[in-house]
Amino acid sequence: MFHVTKAYPGDPPVLVDINLDVQKGEFVFLTGPSGAGKSTLLKLMFVAERPTRGQVLISGRNVARLRESGIPYLRRNIGVVFQDFKLLPTRTVAENVGFTLDVLGTPRELVRAKSLKALKSVGLEHKADVLPPKLSGGEQQRVVIARALVNDPAILLADEPTGNLDPRLTVEIMDLLCDVNARGTTVVVATHDASLIERYQKRTLRLERGTLVAEALGHKAAALMA
Amino acid sequence: MFHVTKAYPGDPPVLVDINLDVQKGEFVFLTGPSGAGKSTLLKLMFVAERPTRGQVLISGRNVARLRESGIPYLRRNIGVVFQDFKLLPTRTVAENVGFTLDVLGTPRELVRAKSLKALKSVGLEHKADVLPPKLSGGEQQRVVIARALVNDPAILLADEPTGNLDPRLTVEIMDLLCDVNARGTTVVVATHDASLIERYQKRTLRLERGTLVAEALGHKAAALMA
């Protein structure tokens, strides 16, 4: 799904000559120190940023050259958990989650039902009608996860999805992501949490200063992080 | 520093009859599941929220009844690392950090020098003149820590200060907080990270659904979290 990529949004290049291939239906961890370029890499897949050079192939299409008007249709197939949440502070939690469905033109009742189901899967159905600023950090993070999952996307990009969650919830959420993956969704998770990488034993890519320095499975990768 | 406290910001009480005493110069971890009320407890100490009942004593003064005009002076003695960062997107990193000093009326050159020093302590001196939205999640988190430390506060409240940091940086930042504590600052850290609690062996308070359920040292507390 991914080919040759380079990107230089700032003055010094943030990502340098990345080569990477994620299979359909795969579960991949992306790790690396703060500022390594993990979020940037995810943004490229999502066309929130365009690569300076190289190409990003998703289902065989080079999204790096996708024209403006095509972007929304690509994004509808990708669920994203943003590191900085990006919740609308003036809409209720259920509306925030349902947003992804509204965009697809899903009928109103169905939107509400599906949103509540997604919220339930992250344990927040009781907060459906609350405004995001009144939620705790971990609750907000789970809302974002619910939003990313609500329309069963083909690809799920999760940027630090458990940074604000306690260990028990972290495991629950990761199990949820594994379930989603088992149902066919390609999942890419950027994380700093070595215990997760160790626990789930998935393919792990390590970024450092914009280059891919290691690719390993489970505890080998976790060992590298210490 | 703390006495009897209760708080009900929302409909169901978020914190119920909390009793807690933090000594001057102590280092305390605050832990508990998502939505337990850790952030709310920190906000009470900071007078960002007022308790519905009970009192919060800081250096012998009941800040729950502090009048509006007294709040700024209290806050100048408290450094805070917010869970949601709260950086000004239109000011550079150095300016954001220097903000705390500007408020105190520190001369301009000194502000710049001190800000750079604080940024250096979190490893970000090279990003001093960048705007916050151009930083990675972990970088933003470190800027907030630098801002909280820049004026050597008497009390440091840190809400999930390492949620977006890789293990190596997490240890660096925690060591920094320990240094600050060693120099006499009272430090309260809210965190989900069991490995931190285990590693640092400090007094740990566990909140669950608004009540203090356990108080233990180091790995005993960490064991409870699994």
Place this chain on the structure above:
Amino acid sequence: MSVTASLSYFSRTALNGIVRSPFVHVIAVASLAIALVGFGLARMASAQLDRLMLALAGEVEMTVYLEPGTTPDKMAELQQALSQRTGGQTRVVSPAEALGRLSKELGDPGHALTSLEENPLPWSVEVTLPPLAREPEALKALADRVRTLPFVTQVDYGQEALERLTAIARALKLGSLIAFVLVFLTAIVVVSATLQLAIYSRREDIEIQKLVGATDRFVRAPFLIEGLLQGAVAATLACGALWAFAFFVGPKLAALFSFLDVGGPRPGIDPRLVLELFGIGAAMGLLGSVVAVRRFLRV
């Protein structure tokens, strides 16, 4: 999604937007309403001004003096010719009548005039001119032509007074045109500024909408509906304000000119003006939204 379903979704979203951040909407509506009131006042003033000027100008009459000894036959002939040429009503005035009027105009001291043995005044024809011929230039041309008719010795039409009134009318027209242009420019600046700020305050919404895969059209639709609604509400408010103005201030203004008999009772507001206000309000709201939302669609 069916058209009705999406329309209902967009309307709901627009209404939600209005309910949730009433502040910016109140401001946008207020500025639109003020602009429309300005426009409506300018229109009403311009209409009133025309009527007022007609009334102020009063009856414009032309007096055509005849040679002594013109026979009644010739007079009738001339009267007809004048009627045709000017399109106004004509009336023959005898020297006796003219003297009577003159002495009346002079008041008491003029009384002595009626006792004169010999009437020094000539026969004349008075022409009441239709409004079309009242422009000073047209009148001058007409007078020149009439002067060449047989038996006519002189033509009089209060040239100076007419020119003065026409100048006033022109100045008022120009003044109201300037005021109108100013009001309109202000309105456009203010409305687009407020709407830009209103949408600026929602750039986060737009950004997030685009991030979850909304098309530009999808993002824009609720804003356009909001703009339309704002325009309609503003037009309603403006109509109310104008009606109140016509009701409370109008009579006072009219009273000042009561001696002029400006015409029947003032109509509240012209229904055409109401339509115009709604049309312009909706157009401005829509246009403002289109322009304003465009700046924030590039994410």
Place this chain on the structure above:
Amino acid sequence: MSVTASLSYFSRTALNGIVRSPFVHVIAVASLAIALVGFGLARMASAQLDRLMLALAGEVEMTVYLEPGTTPDKMAELQQALSQRTGGQTRVVSPAEALGRLSKELGDPGHALTSLEENPLPWSVEVTLPPLAREPEALKALADRVRTLPFVTQVDYGQEALERLTAIARALKLGSLIAFVLVFLTAIVVVSATLQLAIYSRREDIEIQKLVGATDRFVRAPFLIEGLLQGAVAATLACGALWAFAFFVGPKLAALFSFLDVGGPRPGIDPRLVLELFGIGAAMGLLGSVVAVRRFLRV
């Protein structure tokens, strides 16, 4: 912190604010400037209107007709009395002069009047009235008093024409008052709205400032300086616009009234008006900031 140091800090912060989000500031300045231009135009129009009305009213004269057989002594006495009472210039007109004027006014056909054997007109005194006495009511009272003087038979002063002009003047004054009030209300709404939105877009800044221990005064100061600056810039722009208006449009307006001799060359803009504009601009900017910032200081 010393006063100069904090002033410099606040000014720097204010300037930074302007440089970093120029958009809201441009809008605030634009709406302030428009409001000030409206104010300035209203002031200029009102001043011009007064001069214009004086010119339009022309010379107001009162003619006092005397009894036949009044001796020159008595006339001189009366003349002096009238001078004192009215404060205007007086002039005795003989019947011959009066008849000559009348025949001239009547034009050609009136020529016959000069050939009359017996002059039917009385002696009279003409009083040119000073501006103060030109109000119709004052004039009427004056005429009534003059009428009771010895030897006076009648007093004439073109009552109708004067009333007409006065009515026009009043309507214009009322109209410009309404326009002025409208412009001013609009200005206040627009300015406070824009400033509120401008500050609304910075509520995050305020919140964070307060969270790191800034006092209300500390938060407010840069906004106040911004408001002052905006007011000053807006006043400068408004002066420029008014000057351009006086320079380009003024002569055209004046040309329309050239026949009236309104007075010497128009002064560009009155320096007092410039001062007023700066004062009002600064006050509005400041007030707008104060009001707007207050809403966001409760965190």
